[in-house]
Amino acid sequence: MEKEILPNYFQDIKITGFRIANPNATVIVHEVIIRIPFSNGAVTDQYAKIYKEVETKLKETEKCIDGHFTPFCVDGKAVITTLNPPPTEKELCVRNINVLFVNYFEPVVETEGLSCVSECDFSSPKYVDCNTGTCQIKQDGAQCFCPNTHKYLYTYSRCRGAVLIAGMYGGAGAAIAVLVIVAVILGVFFYRKKKY
Template sequence: AETGTTTLADTATTPVEIGTMTPADTATSPAASTTAPLETSPPPTSTAMPTSATTTTPATTPWTTTPKPSTSTARPALTCENGGTYDGEKCICTSAFNGPLCQFANDVIATNVSTFKTEVDVQVRVTNKIFTEELNNKSSLVYIDFELQFRLQMKTVYQSVAGYQGVIILNLRQGSIVVDHTVIIEAPLSNNLEATLASVTEQVVKQLEVVNTTGGNCSGQLCFTAPSNPVLKNATTNFSAADTCKESAPPGFAEYYSPHITEKGVLSCLTRCSQDVPDFLNCHYGQCQLKISGPQCACANMDVFWYPGDRCQTRVSKVGVGMAVPLVILFIGGIVLATFLIRARSRGSKARYRGQ
């Protein structure tokens, strides 16, 4: 046979199973399908994609990974109340609150207030000076000089009054110079405010009496005398312990705090959860907690005990009740059974008696 010419004899020497060729065979042997065409037999039907150089490598199935559920042990963030902040583990409360979520207000507010301002209006007369019209003008040099000198000497006059803070000139008028002025005192706190104010007035008057006895010895200074009743207005104050507590209390809780002066003379603001108040809320087997709705008792071990009252004053063991109920049922059942047996036996005895 000539080169390049293919005969039937040539094809016979190369066994080809016609009709049994698979798509895989055609995909892996392109040369065989092109060099031995048989016009008498149509090519086998195949749904495979046309062969190409890229189809000689079997496709590989990619590995698929199923994501595992997260096993993170991070705690859910807490919602802190009343200005508390979450640090990743717990709520950090402000100084006025406590509790796991900062939901409870503190029982006690320490104000550190130990004194209060009080004022006494009194009158003295400067005997060695003459009143002039310039003293009506508080901006004049004459008035400023007199005021400075008066304050300096009053500091000496009132130095024995505990808590003396200074004086304020109210009015100057003729006669030599009559000076109406306010004496400012920082008085110590006490549970009896009225008694403290009376004591302040008394101390001021006492010092003015001393002025009357030493008024003649005032060379180079202002000479003072005081009238027999120098007080224009007794000691007064704008201080209110109750108002101070309301201002110190956190918003929404002011009505639950009342003032209390400690033994050291310091103002504290207490709630009914404090044992130092007359109407102390005794929670017995629980703890008093101040919520926005007011003081309430939180009973202890609620999973173990029942508390019939609202102050945790009586508790009943759940275990005891659980054991007692079956025993009571058995006891009642025993009574019923015994009653039934007694009646049955009684009826039997009556029947035998009648039969005789």
């Protein structure tokens, strides 16, 4: 029956137990295992739809008539329960990630399937662009590590506004030298003006 209902999703049936209700009836407890692709919308929505299909099909299945039991009849006591609803995309994504970092990873559903990406990945909705730097996930979130910090000073976050340290010191030295020269010239000018 499950193969008819779920031709694209049916994976397996797992029998978890059974008991003899009376000489003509056996109660079989089983799980219907389905596989849902990520490329066709939200998994939880698909699961709810397939769950309803199974429930409807079981209600339509041949009923047991008093004293006349056919091999696959279902009596009115058939119960469908949801034992293991599918995990959400976020739950699947962070399943194997350390709990300290789960807030910095997001699920991305693509045609190939589900990917779990960090904020350092281009495909993340919360992508952190480090320009020329390297992005790494730390306990405080995505952090940018800038290259050549012994040569460059970065004036903005995320490795932007690189200034050559030697040029900065040279420029500062030149500016100080100009100020000293201007101060000396002004001092000489005022001294001579006072003298005359």
